[in-house]
Amino acid sequence: MASKPKVYHFDEVVTHNETKDCWLIISGKVYDVSAFMDDHPGGSEVLLGATGKDATNDYEDVGHSESAKELMAKYAIGDIDASTVPKKRTYIPPKQAPYNPDKTSDFVLNILQFLVPLLLLGLAYAVRQFSKKE
Known part of the structure; x- marks a missing residue:
């Protein structure tokens, strides 16, 4: 006789949200997809986003293939207690550095400091070549 699958609480499952420790809830089952x-x-x-x-x-x-569906069984670790899963997910935006217009303008200034002398040098060379031919 098979033993009953372990039943997980949503709050436990959501703590496993890193590349080396990633659990997903799909169709009432909990999967450890870390490997x-x-x-x-x-x-x-994609997995971390889920x-x-x-x-x-x-x-x-996504429309997974039959072989993908069969592979899932390998990673199943139990069931989710559906009563603990929130109906709506709270959106938490990814952490990233705020836009800094000063950095953008610094980049443009650095490019111009390089390009302007180069353009002047090219112009001087062209004038010299043009004046030699006359």
């Missing part, structure tokens, strides 16, 4: 991160055809970013929520819709929208 599959490097092999996933869509890249590890953490912290019920990823069933994400999974189904």
